[in-house]
Amino acid sequence: MKPARSIGAILVMTILFPCTVFVRAQAAVAKPDQNSASSKNFFLYIGTFIGSTPGGHPDGNPQSKGIYMARFSAATGALSSPALVAEIANPTFLTVSPDQQFLYAITETDPEAFVSSYAIDQLTGGLRLINRVPTGGSGTAYLSLDRTGRFMLLADYGSASVTVLQINSDHSVGRLTTFVQHSAHRGDGGGTPPVARPHAAVASPDNRFVVVPDLGLNKIFIYKFDAETGVFAIPAKVVDVGPDDGPRHFLFSPDGRFGYMIGQNSGNVEVFRWDQAAGTLSPVQTAGSFPNGLNASNMSAEVGMTPDGKFLYESNRRSHGASHEPGPDSIVAYRVNQTTGALTKIQDVDMGGSIPRCFSIDPTGGYMVVGGQQTNRVELYRIDRESGTLSNPGISIPVHTPACMQFVSVQ
Numbered sequence: 001m002k003p004a005r006s007i008g009a010i011l012v013m014t015i016l017f018p019c020t021v022f023v024r025a026q027a028a029v030a031k032p033d034q035n036s037a038s039s040k041n042f043f044l045y046i047g048t049f050i051g052s053t054p055g056g057h058p059d060g061n062p063q064s065k066g067i068y069m070a071r072f073s074a075a076t077g078a079l080s081s082p083a084l085v086a087e088i089a090n091p092t093f094l095t096v097s098p099d100q101q102f103l104y105a106i107t108e109t110d111p112e113a114f115v116s117s118y119a120i121d122q123l124t125g126g127l128r129l130i131n132r133v134p135t136g137g138s139g140t141a142y143l144s145l146d147r148t149g150r151f152m153l154l155a156d157y158g159s160a161s162v163t164v165l166q167i168n169s170d171h172s173v174g175r176l177t178t179f180v181q182h183s184a185h186r187g188d189g190g191g192t193p194p195v196a197r198p199h200a201a202v203a204s205p206d207n208r209f210v211v212v213p214d215l216g217l218n219k220i221f222i223y224k225f226d227a228e229t230g231v232f233a234i235p236a237k238v239v240d241v242g243p244d245d246g247p248r249h250f251l252f253s254p255d256g257r258f259g260y261m262i263g264q265n266s267g268n269v270e271v272f273r274w275d276q277a278a279g280t281l282s283p284v285q286t287a288g289s290f291p292n293g294l295n296a297s298n299m300s301a302e303v304g305m306t307p308d309g310k311f312l313y314e315s316n317r318r319s320h321g322a323s324h325e326p327g328p329d330s331i332v333a334y335r336v337n338q339t340t341g342a343l344t345k346i347q348d349v350d351m352g353g354s355i356p357r358c359f360s361i362d363p364t365g366g367y368m369v370v371g372g373q374q375t376n377r378v379e380l381y382r383i384d385r386e387s388g389t390l391s392n393p394g395i396s397i398p399v400h401t402p403a404c405m406q407f408v409s410v411q
Contacts, residue, residue, distance in 0.1 A: 040074040040364060041410040043125040046082060046371070046378060047091040047105060049401040064400040067091050067105060069125045070378075072407070074364040079380050082399050086127045088116060092403040093142050098149040100409050102171045103127060106140045110158045113140035115165065117173050122411050131172040136163035136179050142249075146203040146210075151177065151230040153201035153210055160196035162212055162223075164230045177230030184217055194218070199248045199264075205256030209279040212236075213247030213261055220247055220261065222279055239281050241270055249302060254309040258284070258341035262303035262314050266290070269303060269314055269334070271341055287343040289314060289332040295321040296328065301357050305336070306365040311388035312336055312343060313368065315356040326353030326374050331381075333388050347389045354379075360405040371402030378402055 048064035066089075068082040091105040101122070107114040113135045118127035135143075139158020145167070146153060152165040152173060160182045166174035182196035197216030203225065204211065210232065212221040219240060224233035241247055246265030252258070252274065259272040259281055267290040272281035290298055299317040306312075312334045319326055329351035334343035354372035361368050361383070368381045368390060380395040 039409045039411065042072045042074065042362060043120070043408045043410060044070045044072045044079070044360075044369065044378075045085070045094055045096075045103060045406045045408065046070070046399050046402050047094045047404040048399060049092060049373075049403055050089055067094070067103075067127065068399055069127075070397055071125070071410075072362065072367075072369075074362050074366050077367060077380065077382065077393060077395065079369075079378075079395055079397055082378075082397050085125065086116075086118060086129070091116075093140075094404050094406045095144050095152075096406050096408055097145065097171065100411065102130075103406070103408070104143060104145075104152065104173070106135065106143050106154070107132075108140055108157075110138045113138050113156065113158070115140070115143060115152065115154065115173055117167075117171055119171065120408060125408075125410075130170070133165070133173045136165070136176045137161040142200045144200075144202055146225070146227060146230075147205070147207035148227060150227070153203065155198040155201045155212065157197050157199060157215075160198060160216070162198050162201055162210075162232075164232070166230055178232045180223070180232055180234075182214055182217065182221075200250055202250050202252070204274070204276070204279065205252055206276055208276075211250050211259065211281075213250050215246045215248055215264055218243075218245060218247065220250070220281065222281065224279060237280060239272075242266060242268060242286055245270065248300065251303055251305060253305065253336070253341065254307060260303055260305070260312060262300050264300050265298065267298045267300045267314075267316055269312070269343060271343060273341060284340060285342045287334060287345065289316060289330070289345070289348070291348075294318075294328075297321075297324070302359050304359060304361050304368075306361055306383065306388070307363060308365060309338070310336055311346075311383070313359065313361070313390075315351075315359050315370070317355045317357065317373075326355055327351070329354055329356050331356060331359065331368075331370065331390060333390060335388055346387065349381075349390050358402060358404050360407060362407050363409065369405055371399070371405060373401055373403070376400045376402075378405065 067086040071080040090108040092108040116132040117130040137156025137159040141157035142155040162180040164178040184193040222237040245263030248264040261270040271285040296318040333347040355374035357373040358371040381390040
């Protein structure tokens, strides 16, 4: 097929799980300045569900209207009442530019999802819409930026695709540079193939690769990434994980030597050693959080690490056996071995039936905020800097169906 001159060449290539890749050329964008502020005052932005939520919600129709903002002091632990700063449908995942001056939010909808760019008012924390464009997929559940802030990486859960969008010099979201379609085949044994469900897309520390956990295919894909053009190379490297892990989210340690994946189905945190030169993950450990003998179903949600890399946390959404009543939910804390990357469990914090869909650790490493999808509250926890354990000072704010949270330094 002769390609249209305006969009460049179209490449169709396959790997073990066939993928289709559409590639568009793009011009270089200046690298944003890194934020060096040492402020302990932050804007906390909270994305929410405004329609139906996965697994349902006791209120039937959530009352959120979009993105909310609260002020947070890491010096005192004070957390202000939230204010609506952007009316937008289902902003279920947020990310922030490296210079802390712009916020990006997805609209998780079908049959088409969108991403919005906002300028942050440095005095009030208010948001000014710059533009809104389609993500290139549907049911987009995750977004992040590459290490330069020049490209946006999106995992489209509904359409089983991964897309990359250019970020223009004015921080508006630009054109599509890569579209990758995940799919599966039945294999020799016949039967129904699994449904692909990419759930995250994370750039490697040196920005040469993008790691994509696929919950449906139960695999991690590693794509070589061209940071000048925003293009993925095909085929991807494929990493097998534990049976029925359900890879959901992934992060790199601050020093870039290790990777950690949360399994939504198993509650396991899979630990890997990262080979930066080769772009490969080697298994180190499977750290299980599901208590032996517990009569409950599990849906783990988030994995996070303190900025110093000493402690790692995971959130678990659970329901009681056949009754499917919420809880016992938990946040599990681990100490990280700085030599091997391995995890040692140090605490299991009962969240009751709050359904802790999301949490975020403040940039100083002293506090964690946990979003209760069931309780419609964001709850604050102190992090002990020596032990890594969490304590509850009894501070929370009302936010209906919180789904994602991001701290931004007040400059």
